[in-house]
Amino acid sequence: MSDALAQQEAVGSRFSLAKMRHARDKTFEAVRLIAAQIRPGMDEQQAKDLARATLARMGMERIWHGIIIRFGHSTLKTFKQKIDPDNVLGEHDIFFIDLGVVWDGHEGDAGATFVVGQDGDMHACAAAARTLWQLVSEKWQQDGCAGSALYDYAAEQAAAMGWKLNLDIKGHRVCDFPHAIYQAGSLGDFAACPDTGVWILEIQIRHPTLPYGAFYEDLLLRDTES
Structure with missing residues (x-):
């Protein structure tokens, strides 16, 4: 690997793979706890406030990226687009949660x-967003693909499954x-095979004709380390 690529995977002196796993697990725990409290009739700002309170109760160190919660048509938005605070979750609806939280000095x-x-x-x-994430993770583990090849594969697999991958979201x-x-x-x-424990694989798909989508992200960890 070139020096430039190695620098892209550099870590600090405190880095611990075990602590990365812990941060990942705590963040998923928070996602599940927050999701269990979200109800139809709630708006996105209320959900975001609920999420912040939940994280505080869990003893987070800090938030390292803004809390993202999208309802319905907003699930088509990318990370940098603002939430729609007045967007209300319907009785039959879809939503996603994206959290970036520091636990014990490591980023979940x-x-x-x-x-x-x-x-x-x-x-x-x-379900398809999570399935697609798993397929791409398995491709990484089995073939040692570069990051760019992983997203080419993700787009192919999404189309085969009947969904459209948002390639503006690349981990x-x-x-x-x-x-x-x-x-x-x-x-x-990234032009090399991603190292374990330092890259987030993001998958965002959309329905081919209807105005909503789904999102799933997780830390790339080899099966022996997850």
């Missing part, structure tokens, strides 16, 4: 999609806080 980043009600297509969309670095000092760029632009 987790996101998942949930459905309220009985809309079968929405349930299928939420990113994490490590002991703050990872941003390494200027690592996107996983989807």
